[in-house]
Amino acid sequence: GECSSSSWAEMEPFVIGSSYTLDPLSKEMQQRLILQYLTPVGEYQELLGFMFEHKALDLIFHYINLRENRDVRLAFDALKFLAALLCHKKFAIEFINLGGVQRLLAVHRPSVAATGVSLCLYYLAYFEDAMERVCLLPQHVLSDLVSFVLWLLECSHESGRCHATMFFGLSFPFKVILELFDMKDGLRKLFNVMSTLPIVNIELQDADLNEDVVFTNRQACRHVTVALKKYFEVHLAIKADHIRRNHLRNEGGMPMIEIPPYKAAKFPAEVIQENMEILLEYMPLRMYWEPVSEFHKLGGVQLLLQLVAMASEWSYYTGKAETIRSALDVLGVCATVPKVQFKLAEAIPLPEDVSSPAVSILFGLADSDILPEPEVQKSALHVIINCVCGPPVRLGSNVARYVSGSAKKKTAIKTGADVLVKMWECVRSNNGIMVLLKLLTIKVPITEADSIRALACKALVGMSRSETMKQIISKLPLFNNGQLQQLMKEPVLQDKRLEHVKFCKYAKELIERVSGRSSNHNIDISLDRIRKADIVAQTKILYNEKELLQLIHDHLVSQGLTETAGSLQKEASLPRCSTPPVVHPEGAHIYATPTTSGKTLGRQLSVPGPSTSGVSISSGAGGGARAPPPSTPGTPGQIKVNIISSKTNNFSPVINNNRFPVSRTCQKPENSHLAVQTHSSPTTSRHDFRHGSLTHIEKEVSLDKIVTEYLREQHALCPNPVVTCPSFSLLKPHRCPDPRRRSTAPTSITARLHRREILPPYGGIEGAKLTRKHVYSKFRPVRSYRDNEEDDCFSCCAFSNGQDYLMLGTYAGELKLFNIQTAEEAGSYVCHSSPLTHLEQSRDGGLMLTSSSWGRPLSALWKMDNIFDMMHGFEEDHYLEFCKQSQDKIIGTKDETAHIYDINTGTLLMTLFDQDKANNYTRNRATFNSTDDLVLNDGVLWDIASGKPIHKFDKFNPHISGVFHPMGLEIIINSEVWDLRTFHLLHTVPALDQCVIRFNTAGDIIYGAIHQLEEDEELAENTIKSPYGSSFRTFDATDYSNIATIDVKKDIFDLCGDNSDSFLAVIENQKIDDGLSEESCCRLYEVGRLRDEEDQEEEEEEEAAEEEEDEDDDSQLDDDAEDNVDMEFEPGSEEDGSEAEEEDGREDNEEEEDNEEEELFEMDSDNNDDDSDASFDDDVLFELSSDAY
Structure with missing residues (x-):
């Protein structure tokens, strides 16, 4: 046995057996070779009959009995052969009936043969019928069976532990096995199979393990998590059934039918989810649930969280998804207990001294960014749901429990609401x-x-x-x-x-x-x-055009235009008809709408005289009236009225009276949907018709009524409809004017200027807003700035403090100064070895900040007094900016960390970073507020005085980290606007999504554009998909309403406004396939003015001159190429023609682009036609715009 005190010399034959020798070939070795040959073929159904016929089972029993067979290796081969035969259900049942389980348990431990027993038990558990027979064995046999398998988990070979784990995974649904497993401390032993593996030990992640060991460890994790999943699902069902029975007992319901312990319990996904909801709803808050509590004590929750975090990075392992899903399913069951929920709110240590909140790991798996497996996503969401969807009040949550006089225990008691609030905050913060x-x-x-x-x-x-x-x-x-x-x-x-x-x-x-x-x-x-x-x-609207012409004809006749109506009737081949007034016949006469001639008659209406006994409206195709004879005199006849919709009818009813036949040939649509079938006397029928039971079919259709109804429906759609309206237009959609107060500023810019004398300073309420809309919807291109070295392109821009120069950063890392008036280059300075991404000059003009993409230093502070010289270099900060008020400090950004430096000494004053609150924005840029006492970094608000975080704003995008509004009360993070006082979400502006925003000097206008100078591939892909990738937009910063969208038809790399808010500089680059720029320029726009004809002609001449230069350069390159390369074509061949066509095509395209730009600005002007005035002077305009600030 396992506790034997015998010497190794005595135990060696039972543990490892004899050596493997083929010469000389012993009898035992011959039998082992035969068994090794039979093992692969034992799974075939065709050989099963021979096994029974030749009593193979008796031979196997002899081999595995080490009292009769002293060769343990022979016993091991016999057990492998037995496992192959146990693949057949019939053989497995016969094996159990003959006491095979008891014989397996008698195999010596420890020994090689014991590993073979684990394989046989796994195959035995595979069949549900076979396991039911095993569960009916005597209690002591089942106890020995569970003990044997638990010994295999602890002391056996790796393959033995693997098969023992899979045996428990298949046998946990049998309650009798589960109870014995818990009695023998099985959960700890099963958990230790995984917890002792080096692959899950975060301190041994750097250990050099060979591929076989790594694969074996991963397989062990997979089998243990699957077994744990089965274990907790069965316990979940047992606990849920217990709660159900208690409630049924309290409510006097019928008792539930309990599954026998020897039967397997089956749990579909819907049942498991229902059981978890029952526990969340009805399980008392402080109830002790032993399986989860024991697992939590063992550190199982933390280990599973570490496993799912590390397993997501396992490569080339097919069982990765199943391992993670099973672990998440276990966590989902455990998350019904509050103490586990609190554990999920904590940070989990991971390899390389990194820690991550457990909820963050779960959301990473749910987001499919880590592992794109839908089953894993659903399992992670189930865990999250169990954490955030529990009831706020649970049984036992408001009951005081005084176990001792310890105040610590009293304060540790939590309510259901406390747990939920903590989980909600944890989800938000992650x-x-x-x-x-x-x-x-x-x-x-x-x-x-x-x-x-x-x-x-x-x-x-x-x-x-x-x-x-x-x-x-x-x-x-x-x-x-x-x-x-x-x-x-x-x-x-x-x-x-x-x-x-x-x-x-x-x-x-x-x-x-x-x-x-x-x-x-x-x-x-x-x-x-x-x-x-x-x-x-x-719906595609179709109608009969002749019916419309017929209505027009009737309308012309009613207006007295008989000649025109006659011409229309002749040309359109309309039927000759007249539209007499509505006539109400006396007696039993019924008025009906006129109908077509007898050739197209689809239905006829027959009305007998007063002496007849019935009235019949019946279907027929003929032209005569045929009333069916009544059965007996005086018996009521049958009235049938079938009137179809005007949308589908081609035929209309006609009245045919026996004494007064009337026939009309004018076809008109009907307005009723009516189907009446009744029995009455002639008197009753006449009375009903006189009192209007069919009066609604007498409505006459005319063109006037159709148009009136059409306009009435338009009027009904007005948000503020009024009773007294001007004449409606048939050519333009109708809309009632919005209600306006007397003090509201007029929409016309001229009227507002006139009213400024009465209602200063803006001509009424919302006058400033209307003026901003008028000014910032118009942009006139003034001039373009291009690099003299045509192989370089611009990447960022800024205006100098004195408004004399436009400073442009290039891809080569140079800073170039251009004279704003002459567009000539005034200076060039080499700042970095990579593209410049940001420029900012101090207000006094003596200092300059530059940032670049890569290389060291990433950012620098430069002195610009007499010479351009570097004061301080910042190696790791990829973005720098001055503080807003005093400009005595600089804030730099390195990934999620913000650094505050002294501007004179370059000393690091403060570091702002909190791992627990990090949002990990890909384009994080730390920034000061307008008073320099707050900093926004990575979506977290910091207090400068204390150096501590104040609030973490919810993250709704992965890139933009946000900026302060110049007014000081709001923070804009991508498209979300947050209140700085209450931290509430005030607005959502979808138009600002992924836009880099710039405020004008007055702070009441926002410029937004999707910048192309980004290295993030995902962001670049989204930018390409955006319809605004080549345009910038203006917004009113007071209410975030969209003012205008200006399409420049090129990629925008940066934009900036000057201090006077009169000009806007935009870096416009045209990319080609290899990522370099084909054309790069900085275009200067004048704010508030539209392009006139002279400006358009000058721009066309400038572009034509540039095209000529390009053509000269191309021709020079072609000449050089002809000198150095052998040409395959003679001059004047098709290549020359194609090049000329390409040149012409390029010129045509550029002309089209110019025309489109002109149309764009004209469109913007049309969109604001209420604000524009043709005679409005530009000088007055700028007087107005300056007053509006």
């Missing part, structure tokens, strides 16, 4: 909202997109119970712009409608929570309107 919002719109993989959307929406529903979260979500475009309702319209994949129904359920609940409405009636109506509007928009 940018979970951004990930969940991204998953709401996911479309790939198409087969799992609907289920992932539903889970993400469910997590947001749980988060929306937080008032802070509700306020943030309510300001996002997903809810303001109806994007969520659009997602609810249809599933990503039609086969996944069940998952889409769940998504719609959670989405509706989310909308209710955010909007504060408890009823879903309005939501349903809104969605129904969306669907109807979509259907209407896609």
Whole structure:
């Protein structure tokens, strides 16, 4: 046995056996070779009959009995052969019936043969029927079986531990095995199989392990996590059933049917999720759940979190996804307990002395950035849902428990709300909202997109119970712009409608929570309107053109234009008809709309006289009236009225009276949808018709009524409709004017200037806003600045303090100064060895900051008094800027860290970085506020006086880190505007998404553009997809309304405004395939003016001159090439013609671009035609713009 005190000489034959020798060949060796031959063929069904016939099982029993067979290696080969035969269910059951399990347990431990036993037990557990028979064995046999397998977990060979782990993974669904496993401390022994591996030890990650050891360790982790998943799922079901039975007992319900302990319990994914929800809802807060508590004590939660973080980087291992998913499923079950949720809110140590919050690891897996596996995403979302969707009040959460007089224990008691608040804050601080919002719109993989959307929406529903979260979500475009309702319209994949129904359920609940409405009636109506509007928009409207001409004819006749009507009737071949007034016949006579002639009659109406016994409206194709004879005199006949819609009818009813036949040949559409079938007497029928039961079919259709109804529908769409309206236009859409107060400034710029005398200084309320809109919607190109060395291109720009020079940074790392008036280069200085990314001059003009892409130093401070000389170099900071007020400090940015330096000495004064609050923006740029007492770095607000973080703003984009508004009360991070006083989300401006923004000097205008000078591949790809990649936009900084979009048709690398807000400089580069610039220039725009004809002619002449220079350079290059290269074509061949065509095509394209630019500025002018005046003088304009500031 395992506790034997015998000597090694006595134990050696049982442990390792004899040596492997083929010469001389012993009998034992012959039998081993035969068994090794039979083992691969033992799995074939065709040989099973021979095994039973020749009693192979008896022979195996003899070999594995070490009292009869003294060769343990022969026993090992026999056990491998037995494992091959156990692949057959019939053989496995026969093996159990003959006491095979007891014989396996009698194999000596430790020994080589014991490893073979582990393989046999794994194959035995594979069949559910076989395991049921095993579970019916005597209790002591089952106890010995579990003990044997647990010994294999601790003391066996690696393969034995592997098979023992898989045996437990298959046998945990049997309750009797699970109970014995817990009684024998099985969880600790199973957990130790994984926890002792070097691959999961963060301190041994640098150990040099060979590939076989690494693969074996990964396999062991995979099998242990799968077994743990089964273990906790069974315990979850047992606990959920226990809670169900308690509630049924309290409510007097029928008792539940319990699964026998020898039967396997099966748990689909839906049942597992339901069990977790039951535990979250009904399990008392302080209930001791032994499996989870024991696992938590062993450090299992932390180890699994470390495993999923490290396993995501395993390469070339096919079981990676299953390992991570199983570990997440275990965490999902454990997350129903509050103490595990608190553990998930902590930081987890990882290799290389790095720590990461557990929630951050989960969201990284849910976001698919780390591992693009949908099953892993769903498992990670389940863990998050269990953390944020629990009930705020749980059983036992408000009951005081005084175990002792210790105040520490009393204060340690938490309520359900405390747990939720902590988890909500943890999710927010780790940018979970951004990930969940991204998953709401996911479309790939198409087969799992609907289920992932539903889970993400469910997590947001749980988060929306937080008032802070509700306020943030309510300001996002997903809810303001109806994007969520659009997602609810249809599933990503039609086969996944069940998952889409769940998504719609959670989405509706989310909308209710955010909007504060408890009823879903309005939501349903809104969605129904969306669907109807979509259907209407896609409908192709068709109509009968002759019907329209007929209505025009009738309208002309009614207006007395008979000759014109006659000409129309003749040319259009309209039927001759007249439209008499409506006539109400007396007695039983019924008025009906006129119809077509008898040739096209599809239905006829027959009305008998007063003496007849019935009235019949029946279908027929003939022209005569045929009323069916009544069955008996005086018996009521049958009345049938079938009137079809005007959209589908081609035939109309005609009245045919026996005594007074009337026939009309004028076809008109009908307005009713009516189907009546009744029985009545003639008297009753006449009475009904006289009192208007069919009066609504008497409505006459005319062109006047159609046009009136069309205009009335337009009027109904006005946001502020008024009763008294001017004449409607048929050529322009109608819109009632918005209500305006008397003190509101007029939209006309001339009227506002005139009213400034009465209502200074802006001519009324919102006058300044209208003036800003007028000024900053117009930009006139003044001149272009180009590098004399045509092989270089510009990368950034800035105006000098004295407004005399335009400073431009180049790709070569040079700083070039151009005279603003003459566009001549005034100086050039070499600053860095890589492209300049930022320039900033101090207000006194004596200092200059430069930043570059790579190389050392990345940034530098330069002196610009008499000579241009470097004062300080900053090796690691990729971005520098001055403080706003005193300009005695510099703030630099290195990745997520901000450094504050003294401007005179270059001494580092302060470092701002907090690993727990880092947002990891890819384009982080630290910046001071206007009073220099706050810093925004990596989306975190810092207090300079204390050097501590004040608040971390929620992250909704991966790139832009944000800036302060010059007014001092708001922070703009990408498209989100945050209140600096309450940290609430004030606005969301989708137009600012991924834009680098610049404020004008007055701080009331924002320039936004997507800069192309970025090395991030993902950002570059998104920039290419953006429709605004070659344009800059202006916004009103007071309300963030869009003023204008100016398309420059080239990539924008940088832009800046001057101190007087009169000019704007834009770096415009034209890229080619290899990434270098074909053309680079800095174009100067004059703010508030449009291009005139003279400016256009000058620009065309300038571009033509540049084209001639380019042609001369090209021809010179061609001449050089002809001198050095043998030409295959003679002069005048097709190549020359193609080059000429390309030159002409290039000129045509440039002319088209100029025309398009002119049209663009004219379009901007048209968009603001209310603000423009043809006779308005430019000098007056600039007087106005300066006053507006």
